[in-house]
Amino acid sequence: xxxxxxxxxxxxxxxxEISAAGADPTLVGHTPSADAEIIEYGDTVRxxxxxxxxxxxxxxxxxxxxxxxxxxxxxxxxxxxxxKPTAAPTIDVGARPGRDIREPxxxxxxxxxxxxxxxxxxxxxxxxxxxxxxxxGGTTTALAVFRALGETFPVSSSLPxxxxxxxxxxxxxxxxxxxxxxxxxxxKPKLATRYVGDPVLPVVAGLTVGALESGSDVTLGGxxxxxxxxxxxxxxxxxxxxxxxxxxxxxxxxxxLESAAAELDVDLVVTDPGFETTPLDRxxxxxxxxxxxxxxxxxxxxxxxxxxxxxxxxxxxxxxLDPQAVDGVEDGP
Amino acid sequence: xxxxxxxxxxxxxxxxEISAAGADPTLVGHTPSADAEIIEYGDTVRxxxxxxxxxxxxxxxxxxxxxxxxxxxxxxxxxxxxxKPTAAPTIDVGARPGRDIREPxxxxxxxxxxxxxxxxxxxxxxxxxxxxxxxxGGTTTALAVFRALGETFPVSSSLPxxxxxxxxxxxxxxxxxxxxxxxxxxxKPKLATRYVGDPVLPVVAGLTVGALESGSDVTLGGxxxxxxxxxxxxxxxxxxxxxxxxxxxxxxxxxxLESAAAELDVDLVVTDPGFETTPLDRxxxxxxxxxxxxxxxxxxxxxxxxxxxxxxxxxxxxxxLDPQAVDGVEDGP
Numbered sequence: 001x002x003x004x005x006x007x008x009x010x011x012x013x014x015x016x017e018i019s020a021a022g023a024d025p026t027l028v029g030h031t032p033s034a035d036a037e038i039i040e041y042g043d044t045v046r047x048x049x050x051x052x053x054x055x056x057x058x059x060x061x062x063x064x065x066x067x068x069x070x071x072x073x074x075x076x077x078x079x080x081x082x083x084k085p086t087a088a089p090t091i092d093v094g095a096r097p098g099r100d101i102r103e104p105x106x107x108x109x110x111x112x113x114x115x116x117x118x119x120x121x122x123x124x125x126x127x128x129x130x131x132x133x134x135x136x137g138g139t140t141t142a143l144a145v146f147r148a149l150g151e152t153f154p155v156s157s158s159l160p161x162x163x164x165x166x167x168x169x170x171x172x173x174x175x176x177x178x179x180x181x182x183x184x185x186x187x188k189p190k191l192a193t194r195y196v197g198d199p200v201l202p203v204v205a206g207l208t209v210g211a212l213e214s215g216s217d218v219t220l221g222g223x224x225x226x227x228x229x230x231x232x233x234x235x236x237x238x239x240x241x242x243x244x245x246x247x248x249x250x251x252x253x254x255x256x257l258e259s260a261a262a263e264l265d266v267d268l269v270v271t272d273p274g275f276e277t278t279p280l281d282r283x284x285x286x287x288x289x290x291x292x293x294x295x296x297x298x299x300x301x302x303x304x305x306x307x308x309x310x311x312x313x314x315x316x317x318x319x320x321l322d323p324q325a326v327d328g329v330e331d332g333p
Numbered sequence: 334x335x336x337x338x339x340x341x342x343x344x345x346x347x348x349x350e351i352s353a354a355g356a357d358p359t360l361v362g363h364t365p366s367a368d369a370e371i372i373e374y375g376d377t378v379r380x381x382x383x384x385x386x387x388x389x390x391x392x393x394x395x396x397x398x399x400x401x402x403x404x405x406x407x408x409x410x411x412x413x414x415x416x417k418p419t420a421a422p423t424i425d426v427g428a429r430p431g432r433d434i435r436e437p438x439x440x441x442x443x444x445x446x447x448x449x450x451x452x453x454x455x456x457x458x459x460x461x462x463x464x465x466x467x468x469x470g471g472t473t474t475a476l477a478v479f480r481a482l483g484e485t486f487p488v489s490s491s492l493p494x495x496x497x498x499x500x501x502x503x504x505x506x507x508x509x510x511x512x513x514x515x516x517x518x519x520x521k522p523k524l525a526t527r528y529v530g531d532p533v534l535p536v537v538a539g540l541t542v543g544a545l546e547s548g549s550d551v552t553l554g555g556x557x558x559x560x561x562x563x564x565x566x567x568x569x570x571x572x573x574x575x576x577x578x579x580x581x582x583x584x585x586x587x588x589x590l591e592s593a594a595a596e597l598d599v600d601l602v603v604t605d606p607g608f609e610t611t612p613l614d615r616x617x618x619x620x621x622x623x624x625x626x627x628x629x630x631x632x633x634x635x636x637x638x639x640x641x642x643x644x645x646x647x648x649x650x651x652x653x654l655d656p657q658a659v660d661g662v663e664d665g666p
Contacts, residue, residue, distance in 0.1 A: 045456045072405060076422055087453060089409055089422035120420060123378045 001300070002074040002124070003064070003221070003293055004131045004207060005039060007032035007090075008081030010098035010106065010198035013137025015170060017163050027051075028136045029083040035061035035134040035292045036077045036088035039068060043320055045087035050321045053158065057287040058318060060294035063273065064132065066313035067297035070306045073130075078120075078207070080113065080135070081199030093117050093206075095199040101144050101174035107202070110194035114206035121210025128217040130245070130300065131207055132293025133225055135200040142228035144171040144196035150183030151231050153260040155224040156253050158288055171196070189232035201225070205232035212240035219243040219269070221296015223250040223289070227257065230266045241267070245299035248272035249289035271298035271307065278311050334633070335407040335457070336397070336554070336626055337464045337540060338372060340365035340423075341414030343431035343439065343531035346470025348503060350496050360384075361469045362416040368394035368467040368625045369410045369421035372401060376653055378420035383654045386491065390620035391651060393627035396606065397465065399646035400630035403639045406463075411453075411540070413446065413468070414532030426450050426539075428532040434477055434507035440535070443527035447539035454543025461550040463578070463633065464540055465626025466558055468533040475561035477504040477529035483516030484564055486593040488557040489586050491621050504529070522565040534558070538565035545573035552576040552602075554629015556583040556622070560590065563599045574600070578632035581605035582622035604631035604640065611644050 013019045013028050027049050034047035038061040044050055051059040068075065079090040081097045093116035099106040121129070135141075139155040146153050157163065175181065178195035185192035193202040204220065208229060211218045220226035223246050230242055244257075244266050251257055251270045261268040276284045283289060301307040346352045346361050360382050367380035371394040377383055384392035401408065412423040416430045426449035432439040454462070468474075472488040479486050490496065508514065511528035518525035526535040537553065541562060544551045553559035556579050563575055577590075577599050584590055584603045594601040609617045616622060634640040 041458050043458045045453075045458065087424060087456060089424050091420060091422045120378075123420060125374050125376045125378065 001128055002076055002126045003296060004076045004078060004129055005036055005134060005293055006078045006080045006131060006200050006203045007036050007134045008095060008097065008198065008200040009083040010135060010137045010141055011100040012098070012140050012170070012198065017166060018140055019136040019158060031059065031136050032134040033082050033084045033086035035059055036086050038062060038321070039065050039075055039292065040077065040088040042069070042317060046085050053287045055287065057282040058321065059292060060288050060290065061134065061292035062317045062321065063310065063314050064293045064297040066310055066317045067301045070309055070313050071300055071304050073300060078117070078203055080203040091120065093120065093203055095203060098198045101141055101196050102170060102177055104177050105195060107194050107197055107199050109199060110197060110202040111190040113199060114190050114202040117203040117206030118210035121207040122214045124211065126216060129207070129211050130219045130221050130293065130296040131204055132221040132296050133200050133204055134292045135198050138198055138200060138225045140167045140170055141196070141198035141201065142225040143167050144174045145192050145201060145228045146231065147171055147175060147182045148180055148185035148192040148196050149231055149235055150186045153224070153227060154254060154256055156250055156290065158291065160285065160287055187235050189236045192232065201229055201232060204229035205236060208233040208242065209236050209238045212238045212242065217241060219245050219296055219299065221245045221293045221299065222291065223295065224254060227260055230264050234264050243267040243269055245269040245271065246295035247290055247298060249284055250295065253289060269299050271295065271302050273298055273307065273310050275311060280311060280314060334461055335409055335459045336629060337409045337411060337462055338369055338467060338626055339411045339413045339464060339533050339536045340369050340467045341428060341430065341531065341533040342416040343468060343470045343474055344433040345431070345473050345503070345531065350499060351473055352469040352491060364392065364469050365467040366415050366417045366419035368392055369419050371395060371654070372398050372408055372625065373410065373421040375402070375650060379418050386620045388620065390615040391654070392625060393621050393623065394467065394625035395650045395654065396643065396647050397626045397630040399643055399650045400634045403642055403646050404633055404637050406633060411450070411536055413536040424453065426453065426536055428536060431531045434474055434529050435503060435510055437510050438528060440527050440530055440532050442532060443530060443535040444523040446532060447523050447535040450536040450539030451543035454540040455547045457544065459549060462540070462544050463552045463554050463626065463629040464537055465554040465629050466533050466537055467625045468531050471531055471533060471558045473500045473503055474529070474531035474534065475558040476500050477507045478525050478534060478561045479564065480504055480508060480515045481513055481518035481525040481529050482564055482568055483519045486557070486560060487587060487589055489583055489623065491624065493618065493620055520568050522569045525565065534562055534565060537562035538569065541566040541575070542569050542571040545571045545575070550574060552578050552629055552632065554578045554626045554632065555624065556628065557587060560593055563597050567597050576600040576602055578602040578604065579628035580623050580631060582617055583628065586622060602632050604628065604635050606631055606640065606643050608644060613644060613647060
């Protein structure tokens with residue numbers, strides 16, 4: 001059992017009001033590097049900040065780490081375009097940070113990284129992979145990828161109020177600058193991610209395709225970004241059992257998730273961490289409702305019978321992190 | 334508890350008859366990449382070969398992996414100049430593959446990598462680090478480093494018969510091409526490793542210095558190469574408790590180890606895996622008697638009361654590796 005964290009960046013996250021993954025826009029590039037460190041070490045090491053949302057909700061990586069401490073799963077972090085140093089050990093698939101999707105070719109490394117990730121997915125010895133992501137701005141790029149593939153699914157947000165019309169405007173600009181109409185990239189996952197995606201999506205999709213080819217079970221642990229990765233894998237022609245494991249917060253936010261998963265022949269597993277009445281209720285309030293493998297980790301916690309211990313373990317992880325992050329949870333807005 | 338594997342290469346290993354780390358000289362560059370995969374995954378993934386000595390003794394990484402399966406320690410692989418791709422996740426400290434030490438400046442990346450490793454050693458949250466190495470040809474570069482520092486300690490070999498006079502000739506050439514006399518690099522660890530070392534030694538030494546500065550306990554798990562890393566750390570002015578954990582095979586091969594460790598104020602821990610009467614007796618016969626963290630892993634196994642289980646766990650690991658490696662063990666020469 002191994003959890004693979006695919007971590008990268010896209011300059012799309014720098015568009016004002018688009019992402020909650022960082023206390024302010026200048027820190028957002030550090031979030032994936034810090035998330036990887038928190039899951040690997042239980043603390044930041046090289047990263048200068050603990051990722052929190054603008055209102056102080058800490059990164060879901062703290063929950064993934066808490067589940068790791070409870071269950072002992074192995075981790076593999078894939079550098080899918082990190083922009084800042086990380087002390088977490090990573091594998092290289094040739095990905096580079098993504099540019100703003102309103103530019104003509106934001107992810108030139110997408111085709112190569114998809115193939116390198118596919119070979120890695122084929123070669124990994126595990127029978128079961130759980131794949132998560134951390135890429136600020138990733139729901140906007142996921143929306144663009146859905147449209148390029150000709151899919152009409154919606155995306156979620158790490159903000160309490162989803163800036164839907166802003167995302168639709170950005171996606172329309174992205175498709176125009178790429179010279180693509182909706183559906184033009186159907187069955188062409190490398191094309192979709194190269195011209196309107198982020199560097200994380202082709203890596204998740206490539207790993208998924210390779211692992212399914214090798215007969216492994218694949219669970220994508222996340223929300224609508226990993227629904228987009230599922231769509232990319234299916235558009236690449238991958239058959240085989242595929243599961244999307246997400247949180248109840250995300251599933252409540254996106255009622256269309258169930259039908260979308262069914263349409264892609266993806267099993268949906270929804271886990272409720274039961275944070276509503278605890279100091280962690282900011283997650284339930286609609287911030288940071290998914291990400292950094294949280295939904296996949298919660299599925300593993302549930303399977304191993306420790307989901308009721310996740311709350312205490314998360315508070316323990318947060319007590320070791322930057323005090324600012326803990327204050328954000330405990331004091332409320 | 335974390336085991337750090339510092340993995341790199343030096344073209345010094347290509348000198349005929351100098352190293353046992355690879356069935357033939359053309360495969361030796363793959364050994365550190367494969368060792369890292371074996372410890373991380375229990376099998377090779379990207380690497381085309383399972384490292385075996387010229388007579389078929391499998392890599393000591395199999396034993397380190399076996400102890401990991403018994404004890405669950407975390408691993409961190411540091412890329413200290415890998416020459417071939419590895420599927421093991423790694424951190425980058427700016428090291429590049431080392432050139433033959435008979436060239437004037439074989440490791441230009443040594444000073445920068447030493448400092449990057451030192452910062453990493455300072456930042457890692459663990460209270461205790463066990464550091465191992467994998468670098469074919471590393472005993473020859475260790476010998477050159479001893480001489481440059483002005484130390485007269487001997488080095489071991491991964492071959493049953495240590496090619497001592499060949500190593501002495503190579504070291505003499507290395508010192509001459511660097512314009513150094515014995516002792517010229519005393520108290521100058523970056524100078525010693527830059528001009529006559531390999532890229533692994535400055536990284537091990539830097540990690541050690543940083544971790545000692547942060548108050549962590551450091552155990553170097555290995556043989557005379559890690560004795561050289563201890564010397565580098567002491568020559569860098571690092572105080573603090575330092576342990577060298579090695580195998581009984583290595584200690585038997587180098588009777589001077591005890592006095593050398595005492596001279597460097599290093600505690601020596603020797604663990605006997607008890608392989609003499611088993612299919613693993615090739616290790617006891619003097620091949621691959623240390624390396625890839627084996628001595629450190631055995632110390633951990635002993636501390637956790639599972640040293641008697643290492644033999645069976647190692648055979649289990651080998652049964653999953655390349656059949657050639659297993660044949661090498663089971664059939665004898």
